[in-house]
Amino acid sequence: MFKELTETTGVVGNEKPVKEVMKKYLEPNCDELKYDNLGGIAAIKKGPSNGPKVMLTSHLDEVGFLVTDITEDGFLKFIGLGGWWEHVLLAQRVEVFTSSGEVIEGVIGSKPPHILKSEDRKKVVQMNDMFIDIGAESKEEAKAFGVRPGNVVGVICPFTVMKNPKLMMAKAWDNRIGCAIVIEVMRRLKDESLDCTLYGVGVTxxxxxxxxxxxxxxxxxxxxxxxxxxxIAGDTPGISSNESRSKIGSGPQIVLYDSSLVSHPDLRNFVVDVAEEFKIPYQFEALAFGGTDAGATHTSGNGAPSLAITIATRYIHSHAAVLHYDDFENTVNLFVQVIKKLNNEVTNKITF
Structure with a gap:
């Protein structure tokens, strides 16, 4: 499941291939599937008709690029879809999804160090100065390959279990690990009787x-x-404790605050109490920047108490990210226990 989810490319706005993978795993473990008109999928496990509705949300999309132009020499100009730090891009392999349906591999071009001035080596090359080389010798040849402005570009990194088998490297852990958690929670609760209706969701x-x-x-x-x-995982060289105290393998991150959401205190305390009751490790996180889908869901309708729970991951928004299997397992266990306890009485206490 991890391999299929991460190696399938679903760049922002083009998530359908990932939705189909998620559907494959969700369909056997739910009562019904629903879809929104932006391409999202919701697997429903029905509970009492008068019970609370609980939405467990992951996002299908991954950061990538969009072709904006083809030079006369056949190189592709592009923009980012999602947040990129240009330092991680040069000389990286990519795949271009052409209008003809063919996928063409290419590389983000870079100058060799032999011709760089010393001051240029210290600069970050801006994305609008980069290009993708797909092996075309002219604009006409690139067009003949099926490339045109508007084609999406994904990054290449095969799913890899590292020497320590608990550590897994892949592209698009952001947020295919969330999709995997939703799938596994739905699977483990398939035969449980719940006091709520559960929606396991992948959004775009x-x-x-x-x-x-x-x-x-x-x-x-x-x-x-x-x-x-x-x-954010704060356990690699160069990241200070002021930036992140989290470590991979130390349990799910309960997000206190980010730029999209101040976590709901009653819901947060309820989740912490469940984690402690079942001796599930967890860690707190707070971020000045960034956000999650809870930033949108908590303002839906009349307001929905929301909480973001995240997996500490190294090197996010790059071609290759690394996370720890135990964090997957502990997050699944936490959600299973939380959802089993969610009923009208508990939900009514979770208010402002």
Whole structure:
């Protein structure tokens, strides 16, 4: 499942291939599937008709690029879809999804160090000065390949279990790990009797403004929402404790604050109490920047108490990210126990 989810490309606005993978795994473990008009999918496990509606949200999309122009020499100009730091781009392999349906591999071009001036080596090359080389010798040949402005570009990194088998490297962990958690929670609760109706959701266009979470929340009108996403791992050289204290393998991150959401205190305390009751490790996180789909769902309808729970991940928004299997397992266990406890009595206490 991890391999299929991460190696399938679903750049922002083009998430359908990932939705089909998620559907494959969700369909056997739910009562019904629903879709919104932006391409999101919701698997429903029905509970009492008068029970609360709980929305467990992941996003299908990954950061990528969009072709904007083809030079006369056949090189592709592009813009980013989602947040990129240009340092991670040069000389990286990419795949261009052409209008003809063919996928063409290419590389983001870079100058060799032999011809760089010393001051240029210290500069960050801006994305609008970069290009993609697909091996075309002219604009006409690139067009003949099926390339045109508007084609999306994804990054290449095969799913890899590292030497320590608990660590997994892949592209698009942001947010295919969230999709995997939703799938596994639905699977483990398939034969459970719940006091709530559970919606296991994959939404679109998170990376460009939390858009699909808004349309899905409008469709479902949930009483409680959780956003599952990746978070910052602070356990690599160069990251200070002021930037992140989290470590991979130390449990899910309960997000206190980010630029999209101040976490709901009652819901947060409820989740922490469940984690402690079942001895599930967790860690707190707060970010001055960034956000999750909870930033959109908490303002849906009349307001839905929301909480973001994230997986500490190294090197997010790059070609290759690394996370820890135990964090997947502990987050699944936490959600299973939380959802089993969510009923009208609990939900009514989670208010402002």
């Amino acid at each position: 266009q998170e990376e460009v403004g939390l858009r699909g979470a808004k349309t899905m929340a409008n469709l479902i009108n949930p009483d409680i929402t959780f956003a599952i996403d990746v978070g």
